[in-house]
Amino acid sequence: MDDLSAVPRVMSFQLLNEITKNFSADMKIGTGSFGNVYKGQHTDGEWIAVKLLHNYIPGLEDEQFEKEYHNLANLQHKNIVRLVGYSHETRREFLPYNGDLVLADITQRALCFEYMQNGSLEKFLTDESKERDWRTRYAIIKGICQGLKYLHEELQTPMYHLDLKPANVLLDENMVPKIADFGLSRLFRGEQSKFTKSDIGTRGYLPPEYIDACIISIKFDIFSLGVVIIKIMAGPTEHFRSAEMSPQEFIEIVHAYWKTKLQTTLVHALEPYSKQVKRCIEIALNCVDADRHKRPSIGEIINVLNETEIAIQVLGASMNHTGSSMNKINSDREREFLRYAKETLYYVHRGQGNTSFEINSDQEREFLRDAKETLDYVHRGQGNTSFEDFRQTHIAELEEQERKGLSTAVNLFGEVVDNYKLDQMPGYKGKPKKREDRAREALNLMCEDRKDVMACRYLCPKVIIQVYWPRATQCFIYNATGDTLYHVGNHDWSGHILNSRGYPERIGNGQWAAFVHCQGSFSGSMASVIYRGKNKDGGDQHYLVSWNNPIRYTFGFNKAYCG
Known part of the structure; x- marks a missing residue:
């Protein structure tokens, strides 16, 4: 039953009754949505968790049961509890009714899942005997995020969990987290926001838009995820404390606690692990933002987590053979290697939360594997690998992949002016x-192939269609910095970005970026967006683009040049 692709099998209700000892209290391991959960050892020796659904659930007919069964059966991911079987049987019994006995149909329904030996995350967090080991807790955070990414972004139709909490995250024998208890009424599917009058979720994990207006969107789960991460990092009750102080103060408190713990356990890699802790608590606070539009997507969260892992892995690769007698002899060569390693990684991870990381993840893993092999040569005294050739090859491949991504983006116009173009x-x-060559030619080619006109034509229909907004600002940003610009933040004081794409995440050198910002509640259009690139000295440079258009029943234009 370990095969993820295995089809859930039919199990007789008599078998389930036997292996759970007639669903006895001794075998009960929890209570889930619409039923109690019991453990039992299958005749093949495998332990399973049997969720016995209540005999009568309003609205749960056979057709609905079959639909939800298929929803659960099709979920196949290492961080989602796997459905291994089911039972659906109807028998006729005489039951008392109004002082008489009547023959009635009794339907028994049960869903059988893989058994999680370490119980729930809630139990783990409240057990004071459990060591607060950072790497274990980070692995749990990452696993939950991977499971949620599968539901939100990897299924053909996105699926919302809508009751994500520590009690619904189970831990297997290796402490791998698995999201569980989808609840038969909680499988809302689709990408758009919805309104519902049904009671869903658990208080304390519900986002404000649901509490205030019963709005359900993909950001519902993101809010719940933020609460879960806070509890993993700061304790079961610390979510409430986080609301009583400034985000920066809470970050500093949690970061200081874990940094002290890390100094006693991971002193050799204190800096990258310390940064990982800080990024995780920052992610959590972003997830619980009251404005759902400002919460990150699960893909963006995974990207940031991957970045923190890269820094740790590169450091680990450089320390694989610290005890080698050749270490001192090859120290200069190793410093050279680490220099080009950081430079190459820069091309992948320049922008925090950069979605290109997910696209390049396979290539990144290949690079790290090559890096470790190269370090092995260095420490064995066989440093015959050409560092410069290796560096240039990887940089060229990454630049080509980035150029392809920028050229196909729907809201970017014009060819990228990079070394390939020059x-x-x-x-x-x-x-x-x-860099100054690329910047100079980007200015010379500002109107190349009328790309500025193409950007305007792209936006005009989007503005005209949204006529119910009295004020909509067409925004254009031209990049002439010499390098790619990466979106790192924005603030919408009045209004919001039109459609779900958000602000362009990257703008290639020599490209126009185009987007629409709509006014908010008859108060005009006022916002700012920040991009990060490089200055003439090669250091980080932030470019702030702001606009303030008062309410008016016309359309406005905002053009910015970064260079």
């Missing part, structure tokens, strides 16, 4: 290129 121009071919 190499096609007279005077640059075969010669070294600098």
